[in-house]
Amino acid sequence: MPESSQIKGLIFDCYRTLIDIQTDENSFDTYDTVSKWLQYHGVKIDPLVLKEEYRTRVKYIFETSAESHPEIKVEEIFESICKENSIWKIDAKKLGIETSLVFRSASLRRFEAYPQSLLLLEKYKDIPKCIVSNGQRVFSELEVRFLDLYQHFDFIIFSSDLGYKKPDARLFEKALKRLGLETHEVMAIGDTPENDIYPPQELGMQAMHIHDAWKEVSEIEEEEKTNGED
Incomplete structure (x- = not known):
């Protein structure tokens, strides 16, 4: 993950990024x-x-x-x-x-939150965050609440409210507008390149696969732990 001074807002995908579901x-x-x-x-x-x-x-x-x-x-x-x-x-x-x-x-x-994503949310708890999901609000919002994820986000955009879904870049444009940030100040994180990586990049945002984000946070945690033992 980039330094917090470079990134001022995060956009997360939901399923298979925050929530492990089948x-x-x-x-x-x-x-x-x-x-x-x-x-x-x-x-x-x-x-x-x-x-x-x-x-x-x-x-x-x-x-x-x-x-x-x-x-x-x-x-x-x-x-x-x-x-x-x-x-x-x-x-x-x-x-x-x-x-x-x-x-x-x-x-x-199957239905549970990824522990690695919970660590990620805690690590960047002071940065404005939202979810952009190809989800059905009628049950997806309840799932986010049930897994105690809702509290971490400023807002959620569900495709079912709009009549179109990712990879339509308009979902990311709406998120960017609500975050009130410049494109280069926002990073999108998700599991599907076609939906979560390429569309925000085309708008000028940064983007990262969730597995890479997990890896970087794990390395940061390990480095901090090592430094603390010195």
Whole structure:
């Protein structure tokens, strides 16, 4: 990592940068769980039909969007599915949100914060920081809060709020504007070069792969420990 005098703001990716996560949105069990839960909320839909409807609606949005890198709002997908398959009167909007959370929890296989990233956040706790994520606010914000990461950041930008996602550089432009810094004063950190490294670099920011950031912080920690023993 560069000296703090050179870098005045940090932009972090979320998943596989701060949060180690694995989900399975293709598993029958994921949709079976959601289907059974929906039975108790007035929606009757077979798990395989639910899976096909979900995938079809996501694909349609991607194919018909004017954006180069379109994004969905998962709660709106489930809202439309629930509305069309309800067997009694429902609050489709509310149920869409709740179904999104059940869907996420049913698909979740691994979920924890990287300890190396926690060290990184602590090391640079005095520098303004934000998250720019290809995430669904409906559950991603809760995940950041649950892992006690929220407190480290000034704000979070989720692609689901915007209708487009990384590598669209506009997400980084929005983060830069909110940080109120010059491009050369900000460094982006993430795990995917196409999404997290190249777009901010094209805007004039510095960028670093999360593994390199972990390595540098580890070396700094080791150096400080050695100096302290002298």
